[in-house]
Amino acid sequence: MKGYLGLDVGSVTTKIVFMDEGGIIREAIYMRTQGRPIATVQKGLKELCSRLPAGVKVKGVGTTGSGRYLAGVIVGADTVKNEITAHAVASSLLVPGVQTILEIGGQDSKIIILRNGVVSDFAMNTVCAAGTGSFLDQQAARLNIPVEKFGEIALQSTSPVRIAGRCAVFAESDMIHKQQMGCSLPDILAGLCEALVRNYLSNVGKGKEILPPVVFQGGVAANLGMVRAFEKELGVPVQVPPYFDVMGAVGAALLAREAVARKGISRFKGFGLADLEFKTRSFECSGCTNQCEVVEIDENGAIIARWGDRCGRWSSAGREAKIS
């Protein structure tokens, strides 16, 4: 079997997929980054390799997510792309004709508007609506219900209560207040979903023309209560694609296929990289007043990349070293 690897390395979770040449996702791995992106990527690749049939050939690899540069140098990526482009590309494959993508993950929320298959507008949370996923986790923990059950319970609600959704602090105290008043758990959870949806639409989706087909993805899309709340608020059906929680990685794999088709060869270092030793170091540059925090990566004793500088003095030096 031949195919492409896609890695989405985020601050909270890391996702890796293997997509065959026909664009079918063969394997998907979802794991916690736990503050150790390099070790997580290595572990994930090892696991993936063991799941794939022997003799599999990787024709290209792409990375995305906030750890995309780091992951990119570690695996020898053919393309390193931001998560907005990756998500848009993945959705277009899995849901042809998609015009609106709602995406809520653990830390980030975004909306992507596509017209004629091309991204025409996007927005990411600025201050509010960040951490919606984490907030749901927290509330589930506080109420002592497993987060996977959250949506199911919310769906039992017949009359959701109104929860103040502008800010997580208000939302939480409002929920506690409604509990004390004796409202039922399903009604409170459904109310919370509606509040989070309102918050998302007014902070992230503000001013955007939301046309169907609408796709909802990211970790929070697993929550049926959130899906129902979106449908109620928007008045259109909201689809959750298969692989909704690894869409960034799917997009990275697709972009890798594009990149390799253009340049012919892949820079993938092979699954053996799982056993290489990578070290990162950082130092504060004193070259000027910016005092950039420069990070460097060392692979078996050789520096393979540096970044974090504003002036290019370190990152471009790294680039030259790599070419020569």
Add this chain to the structure above:
Amino acid sequence: MRVTFPHMGNLHISLKAMFHYLGVEVVLPPPSSKRTLTIGVKYGPEFACMPLKLNLGNFIEACEMGADTIVMAGGCGPCRFGYYAQIEHAILKGLGYDMQLIVLEPPERHISELLVKIRRITGNRSWWRVIQAIRFGFQKARAVDEIEMAAFKIRPRELRAGSADEAYNRALELIDRASSMDELLANRKKAMEIMNGVAVDQNRRVLRVGIIGEIYTLLEPFANHALERQLGRLGAEVDRSIYLSEWVNDHLFLGLVKGLRSRKAACGAAFPYLRHFVGGHGQETVGSAVNYARAGYDGLVQVFPFTCMPEIVAESILPGVSGDFNIPVLTLIMDEHTGEAGLVTRLEAFVDLLERKKEFKEAFVQ
């Protein structure tokens, strides 16, 4: 008297030149840095916007170096900037720094009002000398702007990463060093030679992006996370809606110098969308957006400090401009956060969007 002033991009090059020409001693605060911001955040009111905090940090750092007089621009109208000078002065006083404050406000009727303020700094030097000094400072501002514009063009086309910025820094240094009008003329030529000497790929396809918004965050790279440089690196040639010399000409010289882009033109272009002054540069932001769209730019980036009211007004109007002219707009709001990753992600995605849109359009035309 040891004069200091806040940083705003390359403003210091021009102000320092003017004061030195008059024989006034200048204490230049260190360029705005994380430390500056940390100090400003600690002593500034929490709800003030970032420019106040950075100004305050600049002043405190300058005081530590022995400055005793602050020269600052003022303003009027709904933007809070107008009373920042006074607030900052009061905070400094509370901290035990006894500073003299001179606020240069846009003259309401006649340029003589400005000259009187300048007199306070210059003592009994002749008017002729004062006017020569202002001219000298202004010429430096023009030279600096010219170099910046050249850098905007070169950055996305440079053959070796970082070479445009190296040239830019060397060229600015030359302008900064000139101590007379003649020397400035000669150095300006040399500086442009340095800029033109950078190896570029003339045929590279680049995107054109207009940067609009609030003046401080537009001009100060520390405040906007070197937005122009980041866009340049991603392959976009940028233009900025306000350059220092244009601002000085509009606000302090009342448009005396001819042949420069003026705020009147920008405000005029804002017309169907925003017909009146909303404070700060809100109206210019909208008008510049229209002008860039008409000039065929591929996209616009609006930048402003968190809670900036005039720009929030503009932000709410820009979707209309964007729709009418079919030009994408990305809004970036700056505050104390130092996380650059999110900003870079947005810029990359925006450039991707513009590229794909351009390809699509070109394919369609063919």
